[in-house]
Amino acid sequence: MLETEIKLRVNNLDDVEKKLLSIGAKLVDFVEETDYYIDLRPCIDLRSLDMALRVRVSRNILNGSVKCELTFKGSRVSSYPKIRKEVSVNIDNAENLLEIFKGLGFNKVYAVSKTRKVYQFENFLVFLDNVAELGSFVEVETRNVTGQSISELANALRSFLLYAGIAGEVVEKTYLELLLEKKGLG
Numbered sequence: 001m002l003e004t005e006i007k008l009r010v011n012n013l014d015d016v017e018k019k020l021l022s023i024g025a026k027l028v029d030f031v032e033e034t035d036y037y038i039d040l041r042p043c044i045d046l047r048s049l050d051m052a053l054r055v056r057v058s059r060n061i062l063n064g065s066v067k068c069e070l071t072f073k074g075s076r077v078s079s080y081p082k083i084r085k086e087v088s089v090n091i092d093n094a095e096n097l098l099e100i101f102k103g104l105g106f107n108k109v110y111a112v113s114k115t116r117k118v119y120q121f122e123n124f125l126v127f128l129d130n131v132a133e134l135g136s137f138v139e140v141e142t143r144n145v146t147g148q149s150i151s152e153l154a155n156a157l158r159s160f161l162l163y164a165g166i167a168g169e170v171v172e173k174t175y176l177e178l179l180l181e182k183k184g185l186g
Helices: 013-022 094-103 150-164 175-182
Strands: 001-008 028-036 052-058 066-079 082-091 109-121 124-131 135-144 169-171
Touching: 001 150, 013 124, 013 135, 028 094, 028 175, 052 094, 052 124, 066 150, 094 109, 109 175, 124 150, 124 175, 135 150
Parallel strands: none
Antiparallel strands: 001 082, 001 135, 001 169, 028 052, 028 109, 052 066, 066 082, 109 124, 124 135
């Protein structure tokens, strides 16, 4: 599946949430997520190929359930909007999977933690993210189900942001890239 999204750095998630509610968007999830990115060097340098391998642990704040998944993110086809192949599988024990990677010699793991509220409006998902060490972000995502071009997808995402009254600084980097940059590792 191709992931298509625009990410904005915002000052106040509460203001964005009020705007979403005013247009009829529905809260569909509220989670705490920790993403563990696996460094597979020396076998393959995913970072230089603009790829990522992620283990995500997601705890639902509303009901306490926990979901874990392993995701491969392919190279970006486009930076604005960000479009890349994404393939995920559910796993039932993230801790053991991380131990397997460690046992295979892949010791570098980078963690990104956030709280995330997920809203849905028509065919758009809107993620309100409070990312540890980085701040507040909004990601708007849509799925390309009708074979739209990159420019059509970008226009649809921009039109939604205008309609909802959501504005902020466009961010093309991933949370991992931002965090590594902040720590002087980027």
